[in-house]
Structure formats: structure tokens, C-alpha cells
Amino acid sequence: MGMEEETLAADGSAHYRLRCGPEHEGGPGVAHGGWISGVFVEIVGHLAVQMEQLAVTGALSVTYRKPVPINRPLTARAWLAGKDGGKWTVEGSIHLASSGTELAHATALLVEREMSHYTRAREWLGREEAGSDGTA
Ligand SMILES: CCCCCCCC(=O)SCCNC(=O)CCNC(=O)[C@H](O)C(C)(C)COP(=O)(O)OP(=O)(O)OC[C@H]1O[C@@H](n2cnc3c(N)ncnc32)[C@H](O)[C@@H]1OP(=O)(O)O
Known part of the structure; x- marks a missing residue:
């Protein structure tokens, strides 16, 4: 998914450096929305792995705030926002590395x-x- 580096912070959040390669271009110079959603599935799921808990994504809601450029340094993070028994709410964000602006x-x-x-x-x-x- 273009992850280049992962760091775990003391508060349990996960931080990534990544970039979207041209193979995931969805429009001229910008990432396909499926790549963006895939990054989120990966990083929210990995947060559970880091906490040594097997968990699957039951629902994912993505807000696409700005086009995500291909071939540019990006950052992403994932953090646990809440827990209700065996259900976890995990949030994630993707940012332009140069300005820090949230893109998704x-x-x-x-x-x-x-x-x-x-x-x-x-x-x-x-x-x-x-x-x-076999007829379906
Ligand atoms: C190493 C890198 C990490 C990569 C991680 C990759 C992770 C993934 O890609 S996972 C793949 C995508 N996800 C899947 O394939 C999951 C497919 N779906 C399923 O298996 C099931 O629908 C599953 C497990 C999510 C829920 O099954 P279900 O039988 O409803 O589970 P159940 O134990 O009854 O429900 C648990 C609770 O979750 C709730 N829940 C389940 N799904 C949803 C949903 N979509 N929205 C809201 N609530 C939900 C249930 O209502 C229930 O709530 P409560 O405990 O309050 O009654």
C-alpha cells in the first residue's frame, strides 16, 4: 500500500510515512479512492494487530477531503477512539507531509x-x- 515507515507513539497511536505510486492513480496526478480506503483498512487493522488482538473491519466510513497526490510524501495515523466490549472505534487520517493538511x-x-x-x-x-x- 506504499507504506515506507511505521512508528508507534507512547499513547498507542500508529504513525506512517507513505506515498501513493502511479499504479494507484485514479485521475490525473491523484490517487484512486480505493487506494485511500485500502490504506485505512490496513492501518486501522494493524492497530489491533499491534495490540495483539485479532479484529476484522465491520464498517469503514471515509471522508475524502482533498485529492491525494501521487508520488508525494504523505503521512498517516491511526488511533483507538473508543471501545465497547469487543467493538472498537478506530480513527485514521492521511496528510500531505509537506504542509500537514488532512486529505482524508x-x-x-x-x-x-x-x-x-x-x-x-x-x-x-x-x-x-x-x-x-450455479445459475446465480
Ligand atoms: C496486518 C495488517 C492488518 C490488515 C487488516 C485487514 C483487516 C481486514 O481487511 S478485515 C477484511 C474486511 N472485513 C471482513 O471481511 C469482515 C466481514 N464481516 C464479518 O465477518 C462479520 O460481519 C463481522 C465479524 C464484522 C460481524 O459479524 P457478526 O456476526 O455481526 O458479529 P457479532 O459478534 O454478532 O457482532 C459483534 C457486534 O458488532 C456489531 N456489528 C457488526 N458489524 C457491524 C457493522 N457493520 N456496523 C455496526 N455494528 C456492527 C454487532 O451488532 C454486534 O454488536 P453488539 O455486540 O452490541 O450486539
């Missing part, structure tokens, strides 16, 4: 899971495909 912001809901999440997903897929007559 995200709020994500992470849901804690056990490793059995992936076994259940495979089992669910098996049932789903077994029930399909």
Missing part, C-alpha cells in the same frame, strides 16, 4: 474475533456453494 479521514468499526473466524468463514462458503445451483 476514516472512522472504522473493528470487531474482535478468534482465529476460528476463518474456519467458520470457510465452512460458511462450503454451505453457500453447496446450496447454489
Whole structure:
């Protein structure tokens, strides 16, 4: 996703240096919105990994404030904004490194899971495909 460096702050937030390569260009000179959302999924998910908790993204809301330039130094950060049982609210932001201006912001809901999440997903897929007559 173009991450170049990751630093963990004492308050638990994660800070990144990154840049968007030309392969993720969505318009002349600017990043595709899917790349921006992908960066957020990565950094909010990684925050849970750093806290040694498996969690998956249940919802992600992205506000695209300014076009994100390709081939420019960017910074990003992710931080825990709240916790309600096994549900975490994690926020993230992407900034132009030179000015610090926020270009995009995200709020994500992470849901804690056990490793059995992936076994259940495979089992669910098996049932789903077994029930399909292939005409869908
Ligand atoms: C190493 C780098 C890190 C990279 C990290 C990458 C992370 C990812 O990409 S994850 C991939 C994308 N996400 C997924 O594939 C998840 C797919 N979805 C799922 O598996 C399920 O819908 C899942 C687990 C999110 C929720 O399943 P569900 O059966 O609802 O879980 P459940 O335990 O019943 O719900 C937990 C709580 O979350 C709430 N919740 C779940 N989804 C949502 C949602 N979208 N919005 C609001 N609330 C939600 C439920 O209402 C419930 O609330 P409460 O405890 O108050 O009743």
C-alpha cells in the first residue's frame, strides 16, 4: 500500500510515512479512492494487530477531503477512539507531509474475533456453494 515507515507513539497511536505510486492513480496526478480506503483498512487493522488482538473491519466510513497526490510524501495515523466490549472505534487520517493538511479521514468499526473466524468463514462458503445451483 506504499507504506515506507511505521512508528508507534507512547499513547498507542500508529504513525506512517507513505506515498501513493502511479499504479494507484485514479485521475490525473491523484490517487484512486480505493487506494485511500485500502490504506485505512490496513492501518486501522494493524492497530489491533499491534495490540495483539485479532479484529476484522465491520464498517469503514471515509471522508475524502482533498485529492491525494501521487508520488508525494504523505503521512498517516491511526488511533483507538473508543471501545465497547469487543467493538472498537478506530480513527485514521492521511496528510500531505509537506504542509500537514488532512486529505482524508476514516472512522472504522473493528470487531474482535478468534482465529476460528476463518474456519467458520470457510465452512460458511462450503454451505453457500453447496446450496447454489450455479445459475446465480
Ligand atoms: C496486518 C495488517 C492488518 C490488515 C487488516 C485487514 C483487516 C481486514 O481487511 S478485515 C477484511 C474486511 N472485513 C471482513 O471481511 C469482515 C466481514 N464481516 C464479518 O465477518 C462479520 O460481519 C463481522 C465479524 C464484522 C460481524 O459479524 P457478526 O456476526 O455481526 O458479529 P457479532 O459478534 O454478532 O457482532 C459483534 C457486534 O458488532 C456489531 N456489528 C457488526 N458489524 C457491524 C457493522 N457493520 N456496523 C455496526 N455494528 C456492527 C454487532 O451488532 C454486534 O454488536 P453488539 O455486540 O452490541 O450486539
